[in-house]
Amino acid sequence: MEDPSSWINLAEVQAVAHKKMTKPAYDYYASGAEDEIALREAQMAFKRIRFLPKMLQGLPEKCDTKVKVLGGRYTLSSPLIVPPMAMQKLAHPDGEIGACRAAKMHGVSYCLSTMATTKIEDVASAHSSTVVPPSEGESLSSLKMFQLYVYKDRRVSESLIRRAEAAGFQALVITVDLPPLGHREADIRNRFHLPAPLRLENFIGESTTTEIDKKGASSGLADHSQAHFDSTLDWSIVPWLRSVTTLPIVVKGILRADDALMARQHRVDAVWVSNHGGRQLDCTIAPIDALPEVVSALEGSGIDAWLDGGVRRGTDVVKALALGAKLVGVGRPVLWGLAAGGEKGVSRVLSMLKEELGTSLQLAGAPSVRDLSPDFLVMPGMTPFCRPSSQGGGGRRGIVGSRL
Ligand SMILES: Cc1cc2nc3c(=O)[nH]c(=O)nc-3n(C[C@H](O)[C@H](O)[C@H](O)COP(=O)(O)O)c2cc1C
Numbered sequence: 001m002e003d004p005s006s007w008i009n010l011a012e013v014q015a016v017a018h019k020k021m022t023k024p025a026y027d028y029y030a031s032g033a034e035d036e037i038a039l040r041e042a043q044m045a046f047k048r049i050r051f052l053p054k055m056l057q058g059l060p061e062k063c064d065t066k067v068k069v070l071g072g073r074y075t076l077s078s079p080l081i082v083p084p085m086a087m088q089k090l091a092h093p094d095g096e097i098g099a100c101r102a103a104k105m106h107g108v109s110y111c112l113s114t115m116a117t118t119k120i121e122d123v124a125s126a127h128s129s130t131v132v133p134p135s136e137g138e139s140l141s142s143l144k145m146f147q148l149y150v151y152k153d154r155r156v157s158e159s160l161i162r163r164a165e166a167a168g169f170q171a172l173v174i175t176v177d178l179p180p181l182g183h184r185e186a187d188i189r190n191r192f193h194l195p196a197p198l199r200l201e202n203f204i205g206e207s208t209t210t211e212i213d214k215k216g217a218s219s220g221l222a223d224h225s226q227a228h229f230d231s232t233l234d235w236s237i238v239p240w241l242r243s244v245t246t247l248p249i250v251v252k253g254i255l256r257a258d259d260a261l262m263a264r265q266h267r268v269d270a271v272w273v274s275n276h277g278g279r280q281l282d283c284t285i286a287p288i289d290a291l292p293e294v295v296s297a298l299e300g301s302g303i304d305a306w307l308d309g310g311v312r313r314g315t316d317v318v319k320a321l322a323l324g325a326k327l328v329g330v331g332r333p334v335l336w337g338l339a340a341g342g343e344k345g346v347s348r349v350l351s352m353l354k355e356e357l358g359t360s361l362q363l364a365g366a367p368s369v370r371d372l373s374p375d376f377l378v379m380p381g382m383t384p385f386c387r388p389s390s391q392g393g394g395g396r397r398g399i400v401g402s403r404l
C-alpha cells in the first residue's frame with residue numbers, strides 16, 4: 001500500500017494515512033464537531049440520491065468536463081476544487097506546495113487557507129512554476145484562490161488580501177461559518193497544537209501571535225480563533241472586501257436560500273454551499289441537501305453555486321453537478337493522499353476521482369458536465385416514472401413526489 005498507484009479508491013487512502021500520522025494530527029483532520037452527525041450525514045445524503053441513467057446517447061469516447069465559472073470569466077478543465085484546508089504540512093513535508101502542484105497538474109483548482117503552513121507567496125510561485133503538459137492535445141486550466149478568515153484587527157486581513165492579490169491568486173474566498181470554532185472534542189482531548197518546526201507561516205513577522213504552536217490546557221485552535229477572529233461579522237463585510245480588492249468574492253459556508261439571496265443582493269461572485277466538513281455546527285443539513293434551494297435562489301443571477309462536504313466518489317461529483325453546482329470540492333481525501341504519499345499521493349487521489357467522474361458521466365449518459373440536470377436523479381422520497389410522449393417518439397419522464 002506504499003505505492004500510490006496501488007490504491008483503487010479514496011477510502012483506502014484514508015486507511016494508509018491513518019497508519020502514518022500522529023494521533024493529534026489524524027484526529028484534527030478526520031474529526032467533526034460534537035457527535036459528528038453533520039460529518040456522517042454529509043456523506044450519507046449523497047448515497048440516498050439515485051441515478052436514472054440515459055442509454056444510447058451517442059456519447060463521445062471521453063465526456064467533456066469543462067466548466068465556466070465566476071460569471072463566465074474562466075473556463076476550467078475540471079469542476080473539481082481542493083477546498084481550503086489548514087496546516088497541510090501536518091500531513092507531509094510537501095504540504096500546501098505538494099497539494100497545489102498536484103491539483104494544477106490535474107487541471108483541478110486549489111484554494112489556499114489563511115491558516116497555512118506555507119507562505120502565500122511561496123504557494124503562488126510553486127503553483128505558477130508548475131508546468132502542465134497538454135492532456136490529449138488540450139491545455140489544462142484551473143484557478144488558485146485564497147481563503148480568508150477575518151481578523152478582529154482588520155489590518156491583518158487587509159494585508160493578507162493584498163498579499164494574495166499581489167501573488168496572483170484569482171479569487172478571494174471568505175469563510176463565514178467560523179468563528180466561533182466548533183466544539184471539536186478530539187482536539188480538546190489531544191490539546192491540539194502545531195508541533196515545531198511547523199508554523200502558521202502567513203503570520204511570521206506580523207504582530208498576531210498564533211497560540212497554535214504552544215501546548216496549552218485545551219485546543220490551540222480554539223485559543224487562536226477566540227483571540228483573533230472576528231465573530232461579529234455581518235453582510236457589511238462584502239462592501240468592505242470590495243473596498244480592499246478587485247478580486248472576485250466567494251462566500252463559503254452558506255446552507256440557506258435566504259442567505260443565498262443576501263449574497264445575491266450583495267453581488268458576490270459565487271456562493272459556496274458547505275458545512276465546513278461537519279466541523280462547525282453539528283447536526284446541520286448535508287450540503288448536498290441544501291444545494292437545490294440555494295441554486296434556485298441564485299437562478300438568473302449569473303452567480304455560481306459551489307459545493308463541498310462528503311464528496312468521496314465520482315458519482316457524488318455528478319450528483320452535485322446535476323443539482324446545479326459549478327465547482328465541487330473534495331476535502332479530506334486530499335489530505336489523506338498528502339499524508340500517505342506527499343504530492344504523488346494527492347495526484348493519485350485526484351486521478352482516481354477524475355477517472356470515476358469520467359466513467360460515471362458515461363454510465364449516466366451525459367456527454368458533458370454541462371448536460372447534467374436534476375432529470376438524471378431520483379431524490380429521496382420520490383418515485384420515478386416514465387410515460388410515452390403523446391407523439392409516440394421518445395418518452396417523457398416525471399417524478400412522483402410520493403413517499404417510498
Ligand atoms: C483539516 C481541515 C482543515 C480545514 N481548514 C479550513 C480552513 O482553513 N478554511 C476553511 O474555510 N475551511 C476549512 N476546512 C473545511 C474545508 O474547506 C471543507 O469545507 C471541508 O473539508 C469539506 O468536507 P470534506 O472534508 O468532507 O470533503 C477544513 C477542513 C479540514 C478537514
Ligand SMILES: CCCCCCC(=O)C(=O)O
Binds near residue numbers: 221224
Ligand atoms: C485558528 C483555528 C481555526 C481553524 C482553522 C482551520 C479550520 O477551518 C478548520 O476547520 O480546522
